[in-house]
Every structure is written in C-alpha cells, then in structure tokens.
Amino acid sequence: MTDWSSQGERGSRFAVRLILWIALHLGRAPARLLLYPITLYFLIKAGPQRRASRRFLTQVLGRPARLADIARHLHSFAATIxxxxxxxxGRRELLDIRLHHPERVTxxxxxxxxxxxxxxxxGxxxxxRALAIEEARLPLKILMYPTHNRIITELLHALNPAFADSVISLASPQPLLAVQENLQAGRIVGLLGDRYMPGEPTVICDFLGRRAAFPTGxxxxxxxxGxxxxxxxxxxxxxxxxxxxxxxLAERIELDRARRKASLQEWIQxxxxxxxHYSREAPENWFNFYDFWEDADDERGTSQRAR
Structure with a gap:
C-alpha cells in the first residue's frame, strides 16, 4: 500500500486563498463553478490520485471505472472542501443537511x-466538526496530526479560530492524557480509523472483498x-x-485477554x-486517494507483466 502521508499537498496558498475569497464574497454558486476547472486539473495533473480513484471505483462498482466516474469522484471531494x-x-443555511438518528449523539x-x-x-x-463549532452545542475535540494538508488547514483556522481550538494534537507531549481528561469531562473525542502512519500497529481486515490494513490504535x-x-x-x-x-459500533469494547489481538481484529472488522456498506452506497464519497489495499502493489505488478 502506498504511504498516504508521503503525498504532497497540491495547490498553492494563493490559489486556495483566491477560492476562499470568491466563496465568501461572491457566494456559493460562483464558487461552485470553480469546481469544474479544479476537477479537470486533478484529472490531468494528479496521476497517482486519478489511478487510485480508478482502482477503488472499479472494485466497488464491479465494473471498469470510466473517466466520468473518476471526474464525479474528484468533483465530490472538491465540493465537500x-x-x-x-x-x-456560519452559512449553514446554504446547505441541506439531514441528520439520521442524531439522538444517538445528543x-x-x-x-x-x-x-x-x-x-x-x-464522506x-x-x-x-464544522457543525459542532457553528452551533456550539457539541463538545467535540478532534485527535489528529495537524501537519497534513497544512495550507487548507491554516486558512480554515484563520476563517474560524474555534476550528484550531477543537484539536488535540497527536504531536503534543501527552495526547492520550488529554483524550482521557476530555472524555471524563463528558466531551466527545473524534478520530479517524481508516488510515495509519508508517510504523503504527495494524491488523489485516477484509474490505470490499480484498485485504486492507487498519490501525489498531x-x-x-x-x-x-471504556x-x-x-x-x-x-x-x-x-x-x-x-x-x-x-x-x-459498541457501548463498550472489552477485549478477551486470552486472545486480545484476535478480539481487537474482530472489532476492527x-x-x-x-x-x-456506506462505500457501496455512496462510492463517490471515498476520499482516500491512494492504494488502500495491501495487495495493490501485487495487482499492478501482475497487470504490468500481462501487458
């Protein structure tokens, strides 16, 4: 699997600032027109991301992905940003956001x-995170590495300083202590479970019929x-x-001490x-633009030998 953390950030600070200015001063409709040349740019220039999109869509759709499928995929990603x-x-009224079973959180x-x-x-x-900040009702903290996608992150922090205040940095001296303190105070701690950093412990799970590594952390x-x-x-x-x-997923995760690794893998599976399930239901929402599966390198090697 390709190391996602080694992928460079595309787009200059000026270009991102220009898009933000158009969005905030001219409105959502003109800003959305920019999504089309942005999508075209990534189709032409972002080779690794384009190929990763094709491989994922081919797997999840059960047929060879077409260029139009890849374009919709990239367009969806740009639209969510x-x-x-x-x-x-503070412009939530521009979006139609429907919450399903919000009582599970509230x-x-x-x-x-x-x-x-x-x-x-x-997705x-x-x-x-933005809803939690905008409505100030959800006491949400995000556990993350703040260095990835630095340009966009810095500009969004400048747009709303509360965005930066919601971060528990994994680069800080004692992030897990901060997590425990926030949980004990009745807050929500958000984190992502589908990517791992180099050297981080993982387990192999089935994902869409192929082997993929997921972090155990x-x-x-x-x-x-608990x-x-x-x-x-x-x-x-x-x-x-x-x-x-x-x-x-669980009201409480308890691991069998006698078979801790196997028990942990069952939960991760x-x-x-x-x-x-949600990948099949909304494939254009898959925003891991790198080789996610463990056998991706073997697959490409076999394909190249066949040619």
Missing part, C-alpha cells in the same frame, strides 16, 4: 457522557477508556445535500464492514 468554508463562516451529550466518534475518509467527517483506545464508540458518516449527495448517519 468548499462547503466546509461556508459552514465555518442523548449522550445531554447526559454528560463522553464517547468516541470514530470517523473515516468516507465529510469535517462537516460534523483507535479501538485499542476505546477499549482502554467509552461508547459511534461511527459517523457525512455523505455528500450532490448539490447542497448531505445525509449524516450515526451508527453505534466490524468497523471495516460498516465502512464497506
């Missing part, structure tokens, strides 16, 4: 119960803290429409199965 700007600028917040919100790069996890953290785990999926439907789903 643009909409994040409007949410952070009831716990009302009861002062801390829990983990285990997201992914399927817009950031729409939940998120669900190990859930087992240690808090509920909820899976959010912010699915972009096109235009200004989003469906946000909340799935309960449940996460992967839920991720696969």
């Amino acid at each position: 643009l909409d994040r700007v409007f949410l952070l600028a 009831d716990r917040v009302a009861a002062g119960q801390g829990f983990l919100l285990l997201g992914s790069h399927l 817009s996890f950031e729409i939940l 998120p669900l190990s953290l859930a087992a240690v803290t 808090v509920p785990v909820i899976l959010p999926f912010g699915i972009y439907r096109g235009g200004n429409r989003y469906d946000v789903y909340f799935e309960i 449940r996460y992967a199965d839920c991720l696969a």
Whole structure:
C-alpha cells in the first residue's frame, strides 16, 4: 500500500486563498463553478490520485471505472472542501443537511457522557466538526496530526479560530492524557480509523472483498477508556445535500485477554464492514486517494507483466 502521508499537498496558498475569497464574497454558486476547472486539473495533473480513484471505483462498482466516474469522484471531494468554508463562516443555511438518528449523539451529550466518534475518509467527517463549532452545542475535540494538508488547514483556522481550538494534537507531549481528561469531562473525542502512519500497529481486515490494513490504535483506545464508540458518516449527495448517519459500533469494547489481538481484529472488522456498506452506497464519497489495499502493489505488478 502506498504511504498516504508521503503525498504532497497540491495547490498553492494563493490559489486556495483566491477560492476562499470568491466563496465568501461572491457566494456559493460562483464558487461552485470553480469546481469544474479544479476537477479537470486533478484529472490531468494528479496521476497517482486519478489511478487510485480508478482502482477503488472499479472494485466497488464491479465494473471498469470510466473517466466520468473518476471526474464525479474528484468533483465530490472538491465540493465537500468548499462547503466546509461556508459552514465555518456560519452559512449553514446554504446547505441541506439531514441528520439520521442524531439522538444517538445528543442523548449522550445531554447526559454528560463522553464517547468516541470514530470517523473515516468516507464522506465529510469535517462537516460534523464544522457543525459542532457553528452551533456550539457539541463538545467535540478532534485527535489528529495537524501537519497534513497544512495550507487548507491554516486558512480554515484563520476563517474560524474555534476550528484550531477543537484539536488535540497527536504531536503534543501527552495526547492520550488529554483524550482521557476530555472524555471524563463528558466531551466527545473524534478520530479517524481508516488510515495509519508508517510504523503504527495494524491488523489485516477484509474490505470490499480484498485485504486492507487498519490501525489498531483507535479501538485499542476505546477499549482502554471504556467509552461508547459511534461511527459517523457525512455523505455528500450532490448539490447542497448531505445525509449524516450515526451508527453505534459498541457501548463498550472489552477485549478477551486470552486472545486480545484476535478480539481487537474482530472489532476492527466490524468497523471495516460498516465502512464497506456506506462505500457501496455512496462510492463517490471515498476520499482516500491512494492504494488502500495491501495487495495493490501485487495487482499492478501482475497487470504490468500481462501487458
């Protein structure tokens, strides 16, 4: 699998600032017109991302992905980034956001119960973060590495300083202590469970019929803290429409001491199965633009030898 963390960030600070200026001063409709040349640019210039999109879509659709499929895929990704700007600028009325089973989150917040919100790069996890900041009702903290996508992140932080305040940095001296303190205070801690950093422990799970590595850290953290785990999926439907789903993975994760690794893998497989379900339901929302499967390198080698 290609190391996603080694992928360079595309786009200059000037270009991103220009798009933000158009969005905030001219409105959503003119800004969305820019998504078409942006999509064309990535189709032409972003070879690794384009090929990764083709491989994923071919797998999930069960047929060879067409160029139009890849274009819709890239367009959806760009659209969700643009909409994040409007949410952070307090313009939620521009978006049609439908929440499915929000009580799975709000009831716990009302009861002062801390829990983990285990997201992914399927759909817009950031729409939940933006909603929490914009409405100031969800006490959400995000556990993340702040160095990835630095240009966009810095500009969004400048747009809404509360965006930066919601981060628990994995680069800080004691991030897990901060996580525990926030959970004990009845806050939500959000993190992503579908990517791992080089050297991080992983387990192999089935994902859409192929082998993929998932990090063990998120669900190990859930087992240690003993808090509920909820899976959010912010699915972009096109235009200004989003469906946000909340799935309960577990009220508490307990690992069998005699078979801890196997028990942990079973829980991670449940996460992967839920991720696969929503991937099939909304394939254009898959925003991991790199070789996700463990056998991707073998597959390319076989293809090249066949040619």
